[in-house]
Amino acid sequence: MLLVPCPNCGPRNSADLRYGGESHARPDPATATPQQWRGYLYLRDNPAGWLRENWYCRSGCRRWFALERNTATNEFRNPPAPGDKRGGKA
């Protein structure tokens, strides 16, 4: 089981978190075309390598956070800055 570094709680089993996946901006619902909206819903780059992605620490601090993971090696890097106490996706 993957060990996910929660910036608030410390390293946690991935089962303690919800995987939020790749970061993607929500299109403006007023102007989004079906193609844009469905890209936001369903299409992911899914690279083999470094990926900025989101996690929700559902069994701990209940905060969303984003960091990078190498999908080929499962290494993590670039966690949120220590002073950044807000939740939030990338």
Place this chain on the structure above:
Amino acid sequence: MTMSRLGAQPTEVIDRTAKLRFRWNGKRFDGFEGDTIASALAAAGEHVFSRSMKYHRPRGILTADYWDPNLLVQVGDDPNVRAGHRLLEAGMDVRPQNVWPSLHRDIKAANGLFGRFLTAGFYYKTFMRPAWLWPTYERVLATFAPGGKIDLDTPHRYHDKRYMHPDVVVAGAGPAGIEAALAAAAAGARVLLVEHEHAVGGHLRYSSSDSARAALAELRAALDASDVEVLTNSTVTGRYEDNWLGIVQRNHPIAVERLIKARAKVLVAAPGLIERPYVFSGNDRPGVITSGAARRLINLWGVKPGERAVVFTANSDGDAAAADLDRVGVEIAAIIDGRDQKRVSSAEGSSRALQAVVAGGNRIEADLLVVAAGWTAPTSLLNMAGDRPVHDPAAARFFPSDPPGNVLATGGLAGDGRIDELRAHGAATGRLAAQRAAAVAHRLQALTARARPVEGNEPAWAPDERTPLGRDPHPELYRSDTHGMVDLSEDVGSKDLVAAAREGYDSVELAKRYTTATMGPSQGKLETVNTVAAIAEARGETIAQVGTTVWRPPYAPLTLGALAGRVFEPVRVSSIHPWHEANGVSTILAGQWIRPDHYGDPAAEVRNVRTNVGLIDVTPLGKLDLRGPDIPKLLNLLYTNKWSKLPVGKVRYGMMCAEDGVVLDDGVTGRLAEDHYLMTTTSSGAGSVWEWVENWLQTERPDWKVHVTPVTTAYVSINVAGPKARELVGRVTEGVDLSPEAFPYMEVRLATVAGVAGCFMWRIGFTGELSFEIHAPSGHGLHVWEALMDAGQDLGVGPFGLEGQRIMRLEKGHFIVGQDTDGLTLGPSTGLGPLIKLDKDDFAGKPELAWAADRSLPMIVAIQTDDPNVVPEEAAQIVRGNTNEILGRITSARMSPTLGRSICLGQVEPELAAGGTKVTVLLASGERISATVMDHHAHFDPAGERLRG
């Protein structure tokens, strides 16, 4: 072969003063404390322990350890016990498995005579046709299947789990593993050392040499003086991502088995080597044993393995076995040296005992054949870490290729050497493991610096500068010039593998599945390499060219009990639960909640609510306390309808859709004060809606001022429903005018109920009756419930459960998210299209719902069967006429006690959605019945007069 107990051996692990009496095969036997079941029986002269799986050939000791394929026995109600490993206990009732009528006269051994017919795929080919005979075949074949007897009346026994976070886990406590653990601990690491056997020491335990005994004593003393935690009779069964390890502990003082889940920063794999049997004619005959078995029997348990032995040796361990045999008085008839191109061709004798060995054309009388033909490297933990070990033909075994940096191999897995060389390599591995563990710890801390600030720079990733162990040359010995058994667990011979290759199953993965080689209790530990070698030979290729199967978890089997273990999933009940239990409740498990389903007769509960008044405990209803000035904005974003103008004291129903427009949840939210709301969700959606709310507030609208507190369990929720609900609630409520004018439908009040201040009360209800839903502080829930029950005796008050509520909500046509909707049900399909306000700027799923508004969608409709007595199964299909074209399905169906007829909700294609449409429902029985789509969702009181009263 006649085995017997020797005089005291300097290395023995038995206590000859502690005699243990037990039963084997119905007879009484004695053994000593420290004996395994097998060693005690061997010392008593027993030499047949089982019958083989397919041919029912008599089988004796082969390896005398955990992996011995011939030593599976039944102990009491415990099947498939490994007698080569399980320690003897007084009073054990040990029986053979897979024998009929008895171990010594097994009628099915006739299979052996017909062995040439029972080749690979025999069962597949023979019992394929005719298909209708299969149940008969199966019944007969099942009696031939191996394995012990499961006793269905076995009492529940205690299993347990443990979680650990060591820096370094060392799998295997041989000389290298112990040194690795000591060195890592000396460097400051927290170390767990896991040994599969009953004591540490590895091969030193059964070595009679002075140097081995001295080294073992020294290592044990050092271990005792160290901080290393040692687990014996325990196995690292699996390695998963980031060194998440499964460890089964078999010697826990209380638990039958304990599953340990350990998160190690570095794993050291030091499992040693497993001796590989040699394939030749008669190699499965009792009396043919491995060199390790001979040395274990002599040196650990003081058992003389035979009287006159032939030793086939290709390595120093075989030589040591010959020396041990000679020392304890076994006559050495011949030593056949595999390093000199000599081979053993055949082991001959009666069905139960070895009489002669044929080698180089000579027939040598003997009752014991000891074989040292080489080693299998149990690379399982490396395989699980992604490594693909490579075969070195010069050393005749596999070696690690390129495991990840947090998995290190040492000991026999890494190479060969004298004891001091193995120890030095282990110590170097331990130091490297500790250095890398420190680097891993630092890296983890740096990634989570907000939780615990990190000091200093990350230590450099220590390079692997260990002096590699050498590789002793070893002849490649897999099969002799005759054919024999490759997999003794599954009775697969080398001929079977050759035949499988000839039939086209010539890849190792295919041949394995076709012949079942490596799939028995030995799980490849003894037979994988010989299997690959047989296929390689058939293909005219090398082992490296053929490749091997990938070893997957578990390395050693563990019981289902250990996996189930202690369950940490919490169970939730409301504070009213003791009352339910005292009043004949039948419960239903809903997520983590144990809820009242009914109290004996749900239909009677429904009638009582419709005529008098009933109480239901709806505590699991999700409740979120919202505070802050931006709540209306949040509600407008989450719900499809509008929330900007909800006055204080009012509640409103809303439906939530996900960003793809699919119905996510529904419920009511009330405004308690200017900046204070209470949101309710479905019971099953309580957790996910909270996450959904946090998602929006944290990631999309972080500037909004809303604070969310889940209060689901802080309040007990009681719905009081029925025509007499107002009368009942009035008797226990203070400070609120309950009259319809002062407190109308869809409003909320703060009230004191049964003397409990701070209760929220709102007028809503799922049942369609006049209802007051009371949310009382949880600690007072039982009191409020009992007060209501007491106060309403003369009104006929009674409890109702989830089933009664489900019936009544179906009578009213209220859909349940997840029951009547599914993962494709878009908002408008619920019939609540008017609640989807597309003129709002934004809300979750708005674009999809806007596009959906122009399409005709499947609809949720009320359906009544034309025969009022037929209740279709939920999920019964709605089809077109006599075809199987699916046009919808029944999503909810019940017999309505109020209407005295069957009522349903269903989802249908748009063409069937109009009231009055006739539809065909295909029942599970295959019968088709006709039914009618109704004008309204509500089967009962469509105008809602009762509710608003």
